[in-house]
Amino acid sequence: MKATSQALQARGIVEPTLVLDEAQAVRNIERMVGKARAAGVALRPHFKTHQSAAVGELFRVRGVRAITVSSLPMASYFAAHGWDDIGVAIPVNVRALATINELAQRVRLTLLVESVAAVAALAAGLAQEVALWLEIDPGYGRSGVAYDAPAEALAVAQAIVAAPHCRFAGLLAHAGQSYAARTPAGIAAVHTQSLTRLRQVQAYLQAHGIAPCPISVGDTPTCSVMDDFPGVAELRPGNFVFYDLMQVQIGACSSEEIAVAVACPIIARYPQRGQVVVHGGAVHFSKEALVVEPGRVVYGYPTTMRDGRFGPALTQAPLVSLSQEHGILNLPAELLGPLALGDLLLIFPVHSCLTVNLMRR
């Protein structure tokens, strides 16, 4: 940890700072690009994880042309950075028609609907052509037409086909229930069940004249662990570019694959308590926590850095408490002993999307 602190100091880091292992991020991108190509499916990566034009370029030079975002402001940001095929994978905000029409003038825009009411609101306000995904809930319980209500899905699809300025783009699902898995086998079970449900809805719609009816899926756990995506046209994973400790817990990656961490200066040492306090709190990491055993939560683990590459998570040194700006780590004496005030710890986050959202300013 001392050598890591010196390497971070050599970069001139003073305040809590997001640090990227770019070689690992590139490796994560290339692996997913290669997997999609081998499986014969399109890759439309979700850019909510990094929200960065610079990281976006790492995708673009590897052939990615179509992206996913989770809000209209994020779509506007990437449109301003030259992306022209953008899908907004959150049920459309029908209050934002001015932004939608402005964006649709400039880019190939795909929006997400899950009700006839949303299609009607768009039909009444669109001045530009947009593509519309129909969201199917494959059992996650967040948003979308329930997978076991195909007649309802058909009604929305027919409304899309009939609406002016609207083009049917297919079915979209997010099998977020994969985040409750804890093993690759558990992830595979979610994957199989979710795809079966989606193909049943697809078959129903096709039997009623809605064709073609491509399927777009895309949570990081299933996209990381599975190699076959039968019946799927498009993958939309996002988190895989950086991964994080939650994905390690789910079984989607190893901690050696995490590509982002936060450098935090030590501001207090308590050898008797076996703790150090860092400047690094909820405004840097978010309050997302791992429940590592009943009643025990962890907000991060330190790692090491050598020649710019991160090592594995040091699980013997958990970040156990966060307030707004303070973080407390439990450190064994042999790790704590050599560390001084002002030394920098490099800490993996639990949820990289939320940490990067906080730290990217």
Next chain:
Amino acid sequence: MKATSQALQARGIVEPTLVLDEAQAVRNIERMVGKARAAGVALRPHFKTHQSAAVGELFRVRGVRAITVSSLPMASYFAAHGWDDIGVAIPVNVRALATINELAQRVRLTLLVESVAAVAALAAGLAQEVALWLEIDPGYGRSGVAYDAPAEALAVAQAIVAAPHCRFAGLLAHAGQSYAARTPAGIAAVHTQSLTRLRQVQAYLQAHGIAPCPISVGDTPTCSVMDDFPGVAELRPGNFVFYDLMQVQIGACSSEEIAVAVACPIIARYPQRGQVVVHGGAVHFSKEALVVEPGRVVYGYPTTMRDGRFGPALTQAPLVSLSQEHGILNLPAELLGPLALGDLLLIFPVHSCLTVNLMRR
């Protein structure tokens, strides 16, 4: 809720937006200013809650001249907006001497130390005079010299007095254990215990020649509930300007006193599930949660707005789930029925400091 949505629409709100009940914030400020004046203690409010020059002006016009912040970048921000008496209430980052010297040229700067090592690092690098608080941990367990180690506190105080460019500013404590209270009586017990402990350290230091030795305290629960601060020179509460649902749970305020909320558009309606989905997620609210009963967490409650003033929390309509951009609320049929896609819900946050930090961009 429909009338509230219409009032928010009249303000032109489209995307998730932070909304302030300014009259209530002013009332909260005036109450705390009046309480400090009546108790004969100085008020140095913590500006980490709002991080806003505009909200700072609401304090300035009511006579506040000295402020608290929780990072050096925040100190630089308020220095740039005309504040010239700034205390940084987090153990000093000894790596940031360049920033410290630059700030200390422009403002009356108070930093926080809790070890001889920190004083030595400052003494070696300071080019400007700074005041130094000595942090005492009154039993919270985060940072500071333990209240029952007065000889250690004396050693740090003596190091401050002896160090070039350093002036001893007194004892500082944050009785964060008050956040575990659930009743005013529980808050009062923390307050009494914490002040007793601090006055014992104060007496020990004074008996060894460290005088004057003023005491600065300042968590929102005790400052909200208590009226007497025996032996205290200065109060540093922050959250009270807006309050939030956590402070209601602690017993520090009522929901009618909350002055900040997030307006979120409804993006999906599920009458059969008794739920709506809003565009409003962890990137807007943070993941801070209330445990309302074992195994049941809440991330927010809606409220109403009339003539710009917020109503009480609608606890029958909890925000029960958050992902990055989506929030799910459980709504009784009589509330859900009249609401349409695109209507705006106004939702109180669990922790206003973290929500405002996310939304202030």
